[in-house]
Amino acid sequence: MSSTTHDAHHDHHDHAPPKGMTRWLFTTNHKDLGVLYMVFALIMFFVGGAMAMVIRAELFQPGLNLVDPHFFNQMTTMHALVMIFGAVMPAFTGLANWLIPVQIGAPDMALPRVNNWAFWLLPAGFVLLLLTLFMPGGGPAGGWTMYPPLVLQLGDAFPFLIFAVHVLGISSIMGSINIVATILNMRAPGMTLMKMPLFVWAWLITAFLIVAVMPVLAGAVTMLLTDQYFGTSFFSAAGGGDPVMFQHIFWFFGHPEVYILILPAFGIVSAIIPTFARKPLFGYSSMVYATASIAFLSFIVWGHHMFSVGMPLAGQLFFMYATMLVAVPTGVKIFNWMATMWQGSMTFETPMLFAIAFVILFTIGGLSGVMLALAPVDLQYHDTYFVVAHFHYVLVSGAIFSIMAGVYYWLPKWTGHMYDERLGKWHFWLSMVSVNVLFFPQHFLGLAGMPRRIPDYALQFAEFNMISSIGGFAFGLSQLIFLWVIIKCVRGGEKASDQVWEGAKGLEWTLPSPAPYHTFETPPVVK
Amino acid sequence: MATTIDDQAGRCFVLKPNIGVYWRTTVWVFVALSVACLGIALVFAAAGFWPILPFAGLEVIALGAALYVSARRGRYREVVRIDASAVTIEKGFKVPERRWTFERAWSEVCLRDPVHRWYPTQLTIRSGNAEIELGAFLTDQERASLAAELTRCIGPMGRGGVDGNK
Secondary structure: EEEEOOOOOOOOOOOOOOHHHHHHHHOOOOHHHHHHHHHHHHHHHHHHHHHHHHHHHHHOOOOOOOHHHHHHHHHEEEHHHHHHHHHHHHHHHHHHHHHHHHHHHHOOOOOOHHHHHHHHHHHHHHHHHHHHHOHHHHHOOOOOOOOOOOOHHHHHHHHHHHHHHHHHHHHHHHHHHHHHHHHHHHHOOOOHHHHHOHHHHHHHHHHHHHHHHHHHHHHHHHHHHHHHHHOOOOOOHHOOOOOOHHHHHHHHHHHHHHHHHHHHHHHHHHHHHHHHOOOOOHHHHHHHHHHHHHHHHHHHHHHHOOHHHHHOHHHHHHHHHHHHHHHHHHHHHHHHHHHHHHOOOOOHHHHHHHHHHHHHHHHHHHHHHHHOOOOHHHHHHEHHHHHHHHHHHHHHHHHHHHHHHHHHHHHHHHHEEEOOOOHHHHHHHHHHHHHHHHHHHHHHHHHOOEOOOOOOOHHHHHHHEEEHHHHHHHHHHHHHHHHHHHHHHHHOEEEOOOOOOOOOOHHHHHHOOOOOOOOOOOOOOOO | OOEEEOOOEEEEEEOOOOOOHHHHHHHHHHHHHHHHHHHHHHHHOOOOOOHHHHHHHHHHHHHHHHHHHHHHHHEEEEEEEEEEEEEEEEEOOOOOOOEEEEEEOEEEEEEEEOOOOOOOOEEEEOOEEEEEEOOOOOHHHHHHHHHHHHHHOOOOOOOOOOOOOO
């Protein structure tokens, strides 16, 4: 008996994609959808950034009154919603779409049509959300946390806000289910779980978190809706409900959401540092377990957002200690990245610069998080600019820097061209300096007692606010370089090799640059 | 992926999707996710916040369906057996669920171009009024290669014999 296999044997053939608008509307190709997600995220990054510019312009000096205070509140609320749900999450989902199939040796995502629907719900949801700014009474202005009873005073935009949150939630859930199904059922033979790249692991755990907590958000906003229009009293004290319970429910979603925004960043940085240190990642298994531990802990720390609301001493102690525990697996990660770099043959191309900046600045954000975890002193820090500084260190110089690192790292594989390294370095250094000028003084403002979400402030906060605003404008302008680098790279440039980076490891680097429209239609050999 | 097995009885083509099957892992992850998702929702429901429960239930159903559909796809097989006089096609998951048998001499292999370049080519074996599609999950190249191989041993009045043109 003899046996032969009829493989195509030319894995890298390229079926030309269809042309025109319909290609992008109806595409089920994971690379097309990855591009769509990332372009959408970039647009939203600039929309949310423009809102941040309004905020920083208003706070440039006390008493400016450039915009109406109510509009200022809309800007703070919408800036958060746009950046969280429109920029950071879609950027990570775009990276997941592009990279997970090629990193596990799959031809596409498990459910390509679901993938298309998941993406197109996103612009629909955001059109709905942004249109609320033009409705009578304006857009949401009570903060992205949507606390009742404040959010119920919103006016005509309220049901649109709730519907938009539902649409964005459905999109996230569809995307996450697809990622779970792809990772579990589409891996190439031999690609066991503990052989997967850390970006894939990070996304598997992130998708787990999204699936676990999104129904909580959906239920919470639905209860707001029924309280407003259908006479229920889930959160209405007048009807026997409890508005503080909304905060518990929201933060039960909200804290895992914070980790949803950072775990994929860990995966990206874990890919980049070994490449440019030219050493294998130190402690692969411990990185996986640390990511899983952080995810688990995210479910039991929500109370630290609410110390000032009032809770029993036992509750305060539990949430304080549980929150401080997060520092342990996070520390494992940081020390593993440092150990990977230790005595490596390091070079400092733009992705590596952003990755190193991530490690340093995320650690600063993490340490201010440990300060906020301490219940006795949180009463002083709560709702001040110290909190604003903390979460921006984690989300801007953490999540967004990691996304930028990832874009620079994989851009040659996507486009087939090397980006302009000189401009990339300009972008990095301007961003690195300006982001610290922007957010570091906010620690001092917070410690001095300046509350967050206010359009004006007392005179003693003037200097640090002016410095912060200058940093903000510089950071905003620096991102135009990022945009130009991407456009320039897409349009042409030095031809990228298949390997691109000397020290890069993984299945994606076995593909040509740019990667063909269809890849791994026959499974690769995983050793 | 298409695999050919030659033995004394004739030739056998086994077609399967290019997907690894990790059924046990999938089940474990589904159970873990469902327990987490429904557990959280049940705790909130017990505290009076029941609207979370239907969302969690819907999500678990969607997750289960997605995992089942994608995992089951990896177990799909199409088997084409060709002996001296007959062509037998079997399709199914794990076990043959549907079977067709044609006279080998009166069967024909067809590879059709797509109606639009977005769509894949279509490979069929037809005999009389019956026409059975094969390898819809294969790539165009794999389908073309398989069609050429099948044509060598199936065809009007047995073009090349059971063992093709060997």
